[in-house]
Amino acid sequence: MAVKIKSKKDFNAGLMFIVFGLIFALGALNYPMGSALRMGPAYFPSVLGWMLVILGVIIASWGLMHEGDAPKKTGWRGLSWILGSVVVFGFLVGPLNGGLVAACVAIVMLSAYGGWEFTWKEAIISSIVLTVSSVGLFYYGLGLPFRIFPWSY
Amino acid sequence: MKKLFLACALFVGLAAASLALAQVQGTPADYQDPGLFKNLILGFTVALGWQNLMYCFIGVFLGTMIGVLPGIGPVATIAMLLPITFNLPPIPALIMLAGIYYGASYGGSTTAILVNLPGESSSVVTCIDGYQMGRQGRAGPALAIAAIGSFFAGTVGTILIALFGPPLAELAFEFGAAEYFSMMVLGLVAACVLASGSLIKAIAMIILGLLLGLVGTDVNSGMARYSFGISELTDGIGFISVALGMFGFAEIIGNLEQKQSNADESQISKVHSLMPTRDDIMRSIGPILRGTAIGTVFGILPGSHTVIAAFSSYTLEKKISKTPERFGKGAIEGVAGPESANNAAAQTCFIPLLTLGIPTGAVMALMVGAMTIQGIAPGPQVMTQKPDLFWGMIASMWIGNGMLVILNLPLIGLWVKFLTIPYRLLYPGICLFCCIGAYSLNNSPMEVYLAAGFGLFGYYAVKWGCEPAPLLLGFVLGPLMEENLRRALLISRGDVSIFVTRPISAGMLLVSAFLLFLVLLPFIRKKREEVLKEEVV
Numbered sequence: 001m002a003v004k005i006k007s008k009k010d011f012n013a014g015l016m017f018i019v020f021g022l023i024f025a026l027g028a029l030n031y032p033m034g035s036a037l038r039m040g041p042a043y044f045p046s047v048l049g050w051m052l053v054i055l056g057v058i059i060a061s062w063g064l065m066h067e068g069d070a071p072k073k074t075g076w077r078g079l080s081w082i083l084g085s086v087v088v089f090g091f092l093v094g095p096l097n098g099g100l101v102a103a104c105v106a107i108v109m110l111s112a113y114g115g116w117e118f119t120w121k122e123a124i125i126s127s128i129v130l131t132v133s134s135v136g137l138f139y140y141g142l143g144l145p146f147r148i149f150p151w152s153y
Numbered sequence: 154m155k156k157l158f159l160a161c162a163l164f165v166g167l168a169a170a171s172l173a174l175a176q177v178q179g180t181p182a183d184y185q186d187p188g189l190f191k192n193l194i195l196g197f198t199v200a201l202g203w204q205n206l207m208y209c210f211i212g213v214f215l216g217t218m219i220g221v222l223p224g225i226g227p228v229a230t231i232a233m234l235l236p237i238t239f240n241l242p243p244i245p246a247l248i249m250l251a252g253i254y255y256g257a258s259y260g261g262s263t264t265a266i267l268v269n270l271p272g273e274s275s276s277v278v279t280c281i282d283g284y285q286m287g288r289q290g291r292a293g294p295a296l297a298i299a300a301i302g303s304f305f306a307g308t309v310g311t312i313l314i315a316l317f318g319p320p321l322a323e324l325a326f327e328f329g330a331a332e333y334f335s336m337m338v339l340g341l342v343a344a345c346v347l348a349s350g351s352l353i354k355a356i357a358m359i360i361l362g363l364l365l366g367l368v369g370t371d372v373n374s375g376m377a378r379y380s381f382g383i384s385e386l387t388d389g390i391g392f393i394s395v396a397l398g399m400f401g402f403a404e405i406i407g408n409l410e411q412k413q414s415n416a417d418e419s420q421i422s423k424v425h426s427l428m429p430t431r432d433d434i435m436r437s438i439g440p441i442l443r444g445t446a447i448g449t450v451f452g453i454l455p456g457s458h459t460v461i462a463a464f465s466s467y468t469l470e471k472k473i474s475k476t477p478e479r480f481g482k483g484a485i486e487g488v489a490g491p492e493s494a495n496n497a498a499a500q501t502c503f504i505p506l507l508t509l510g511i512p513t514g515a516v517m518a519l520m521v522g523a524m525t526i527q528g529i530a531p532g533p534q535v536m537t538q539k540p541d542l543f544w545g546m547i548a549s550m551w552i553g554n555g556m557l558v559i560l561n562l563p564l565i566g567l568w569v570k571f572l573t574i575p576y577r578l579l580y581p582g583i584c585l586f587c588c589i590g591a592y593s594l595n596n597s598p599m600e601v602y603l604a605a606g607f608g609l610f611g612y613y614a615v616k617w618g619c620e621p622a623p624l625l626l627g628f629v630l631g632p633l634m635e636e637n638l639r640r641a642l643l644i645s646r647g648d649v650s651i652f653v654t655r656p657i658s659a660g661m662l663l664v665s666a667f668l669l670f671l672v673l674l675p676f677i678r679k680k681r682e683e684v685l686k687e688e689v690v
Contacts, residue, residue, distance in 0.1 A: 013617035017357045024364045027379055037647030041371040041378055044635040048364050055357040071616045075410030079612060082406050082584060086605040089588045094598025107588055108581040115409055115577045130582050134589060142237060144593050
């Protein structure tokens with residue numbers, strides 16, 4: 001018999017907590033447990049991990065039994081473009097060595113594209129303004145150790 | 154409603170009783186308090202230094218700005234601006250960050266009154282009557298009363314910190330590991346009970362936060378936990394990444410989805426004259442006093458202080474008013490009370506942080522992080538070892554509150570201009586600054602990826618009805634709790650009963666259990682849900 005999920009919101013939340021709880025509780029198996037007198041690195045996380053699993057089960061089963069409102073639909077456009085732009089920024093300042101200028105332009109353009117009223121003109125202008133001001137503020141003003149262009153050092 | 158107040162009053166009473174009990178046990182001899190007067194002189198000498206004055210100004214200015222701008226809150230802003238404070242000495246850095254927080258709780262009222270948009274969640278209530286006053290052409294008096302109320306509440310809050318800080322810190326010196334552990338349990342439980350939304354989800358979020366806080370090298374065994382072979386993770390997850398992900402990126406994604414735009418010119422109420430009438434002032438005195446009292450209590454308690462304080466104040470004013478039908482139609486009491494309450498709470502929530510070293514909310518959790526980066530361990534020793542920092546911060550809060558009044562009423566025009574900036578031009582910049590902030594924590598792209606990950610997590614957590622604030626609180630307290638639990642059990646030779654045989658610790662655990670029990674009672678649970686969900690109709 002198929003069980004009908006009555007409140008997807010609670011069920012999903014419960015599931016999420018179960019997964020996280022299991023990651024921590026099972027992950028703790030790799031570390032020495034110790035005793036209450038000399039707590040090992042696994043002691044606290046495994047206690048909390050199993051607590052989280054229990055709470056997750058309660059929340060999820062509540063979601064099975066009690067009627068509740070469905071969660072709002074995922075806004076894929078905003079989600080993917082914003083998070084994507086952040087990851088691209090990370091790659092550009094990190095492993096790709098693209099420099100701060102490229103990273104700034106990329107994140108502003110990409111995240112702007114994720115909005116619902118994107119225009120090229122505005123995106124280009126704001127990327128120039130924001131890049132100039134953040135290079136000025138963070139690199140020249142505050143002296144944070146950024147590489148500005150891929151070739152600079 | 155009344156039951157919740159009763160519960161809170163009871164909680165305060167019990168806490169006070171256990172504190173009084175501790176007081177009897179004596180105070181440490183090696184620290185001599187030079188007296189309030191000398192302390193305040195020291196504080197003002199520090200706070201009036203030109204550098205500190207300047208950073209205080211920058212803090213309240215930025216705070217008001219983000220308070221005015223919807224879609225970015227104090228948590229994301231403080232996290233974003235932390236890298237700027239790396240190069241500063243500790244005092245100006247903390248003065249500025251504090252200024253951002255109370256500035257934001259003040260600035261939110263401006264948008265609430267002028268365009269019916271709460272710039273901060275604490276100003277949701279101000280929208281109701283403030284905006285109606287604006288529609289009736291009385292935006293000026295509403296803004297002025299909000300400013301006066303906030304300043305008064307801020308002053309009282311500051312005085313309270315100065316008065317109660319030293320005795321509380323002395324008390325905290327008596328605390329052993331067991332007491333600290335129990336106090337954190339109490340703090341976290343109270344934070345859940347007073348959080349908005351589902352109780353059990355808040356507890357789960359706190360536990361998840363505690364667990365995430367444990368990622369990284371275990372101080373005792375030197376073992377890297379949950380690092381999954383990623384070398385950057387052995388230092389732990391940066392709290393900036395958590396805060397930026399859950400309060401910055403997740404929020405932006407949510408706003409984009411709702412297509413929440415900012416106001417256009419036509420929606421903004423015009424400000425004609427700032428002068429409140431005699432009648433306005435007479436009507437506001439009571440609400441300001443009561444709001445301040447409510448705000449101070451909720452500020453000290455853990456939870457989403459400013460929001461709950463403002464809501465409670467509004468409900469109280471409406472309840473005791475002789476003309477409750479005026480509420481919702483532009484009653485000035487509905488602006489004066491909540492605005493005083495949220496500002497008082499924004500001040501007094503520094504008390505537990507500065508004296509006990511325990512953060513009580515998301516912003517205070519960030520302040521702990523900021524202090525740690527500056528090499529200061531939050532706790533009672535801050536006051537004895539760094540009196541200039543402690544008293545300087547207190548004095549600067551009062552100065553900052555004064556600046557808010559003097560600056561903001563004339564600057565209303567500027568804030569209105571900010572309001573008309575469309576969101577589509579704003580959020581790419583917020584994304585960029587968040588990324589730079591996350592990167593500069595360790596100069597590693599790992600923190601940026603983590604922030605993106607927490608953005609994803611935070612987005613779905615909110616969608617599924619889980620508040621992000623308890624997680625951040627748990628995250629900061631995780632390692633502290635483990636350390637104190639470990640120490641307490643070491644002292645007691647592994648005997649768990651240490652937590653109930655020591656009176657203060659037992660008292661705090663008792664209160665925590667009692668609070669949980671109270672909320673689980675069906676009848677109180679219903680009331681709690683009513684209060685916290687109440688859209689104040």
